[in-house]
Amino acid sequence: MKNWLPLLLGLILAAGLILASARDREARLAPVGAIGAPAGIGGYAPPDATRNPLAPPISRPAPAVPTLMPLSGAFTPAPPGQRPYIPILMYHYVRYVDPGADPLGYNLSVTPEQLGAQLAWLRAAGYESIRMDAAAACIRGMGPCPVRAVALTFDDGYMDAFTAALPLLQQHGYVATFYIVSGFVGQPGYMGWGEIRALRDAGMEIGAHSVTHPDLTSLGLDDIRAQVAQSGATIAAEIGAPVVSFCYPGGRFNDTVAAVASESGYTSATTTLPDGPQENPFTLPRLRVSGDLTQEGFQWMVAAYLP
Numbered sequence: 001m002k003n004w005l006p007l008l009l010g011l012i013l014a015a016g017l018i019l020a021s022a023r024d025r026e027a028r029l030a031p032v033g034a035i036g037a038p039a040g041i042g043g044y045a046p047p048d049a050t051r052n053p054l055a056p057p058i059s060r061p062a063p064a065v066p067t068l069m070p071l072s073g074a075f076t077p078a079p080p081g082q083r084p085y086i087p088i089l090m091y092h093y094v095r096y097v098d099p100g101a102d103p104l105g106y107n108l109s110v111t112p113e114q115l116g117a118q119l120a121w122l123r124a125a126g127y128e129s130i131r132m133d134a135a136a137a138c139i140r141g142m143g144p145c146p147v148r149a150v151a152l153t154f155d156d157g158y159m160d161a162f163t164a165a166l167p168l169l170q171q172h173g174y175v176a177t178f179y180i181v182s183g184f185v186g187q188p189g190y191m192g193w194g195e196i197r198a199l200r201d202a203g204m205e206i207g208a209h210s211v212t213h214p215d216l217t218s219l220g221l222d223d224i225r226a227q228v229a230q231s232g233a234t235i236a237a238e239i240g241a242p243v244v245s246f247c248y249p250g251g252r253f254n255d256t257v258a259a260v261a262s263e264s265g266y267t268s269a270t271t272t273l274p275d276g277p278q279e280n281p282f283t284l285p286r287l288r289v290s291g292d293l294t295q296e297g298f299q300w301m302v303a304a305y306l307p
């Protein structure tokens with residue numbers, strides 16, 4: 001028997017793991033702008049056409065945030081007294097998933113190409129973007145309402161919000177609201193505070209999505225308050241800006257949960273209800289953009305709310 005073979009394989013594996021972990025640490029902890037952007041649009045290089053589009057994307061360094069930003073998030077205001085419906089789109093991951101291997105993950109993901117095509121169509125159709133803080137002000141009668149705007153929301157604070165969504169949003173001149181789970185920040189697969197501050201610096205809104213993503217309707221009042229208030233307070237302290245937009249984990253809420261969101265100082269809270277009025281800023285419905293939604297389906301879904 002060749003006793004050295006398992007030892008050699010073990011050494012190769014260990015070296016690979018050390019290299020991979022160092023690369024991961026570098027990508028997550030390096031200051032924004034310190035790493036050169038790879039060739040490609042907005043710092044994001046699309047995958048080779050020869051690659052299987054469902055294969056995991058090649059690990060890439062974090063893109064630098066272009067210095068042309070931040071965007072103001074300004075939109076064309078509607079005449080006084082007019083408040084058109086604002087379609088609020090719900091995204092989770094922007095990545096490649098094999099629907100056969102991970103149906104749930106596929107449903108929660110759009111590819112960068114899908115998101116790019118959706119944003120391009122929104123831009124061509126004359127949609128301006130509105131952050132949830134401005135949308136809440138419009139709904140509450142405390143700020144201007146847009147003529148034709150869409151609100152883009154990204155849940156959970158996954159790393160691809162920074163690596164994939166941000167460059168596409170900037171390429172199309174759009175702002176969005178990112179809902180962060182404060183207790184997950186910096187964990188594998190999630191953004192760290194450096195990336196979240198970079199989103200803020202690019203004109204994006206940072207909202208709260210609880211501390212640990214529990215079903216808030218299953219908790220007692222003290223725990224609901226802790227999850228709702230503490231997440232926003234932690235994020236506000238880290239980004240140095242108020243956090244006024246909340247998103248219910250898993251879309252789960254009831255009257256008590258909504259009341260806590262309101263009394264905790266937020267101006268809006270979003271749900272996963274697919275449809276409904278926008279009268280109550282603490283029960284706002286959202287349109288789910290899932291991986292199996294075609295471009296035509298996306299356009300139809302959004303255009304159904306045209307003013």
Ligand SMILES: [Zn+2]
Binds near residue numbers: 155156209213249250
């Ligand atoms: Zn979530």
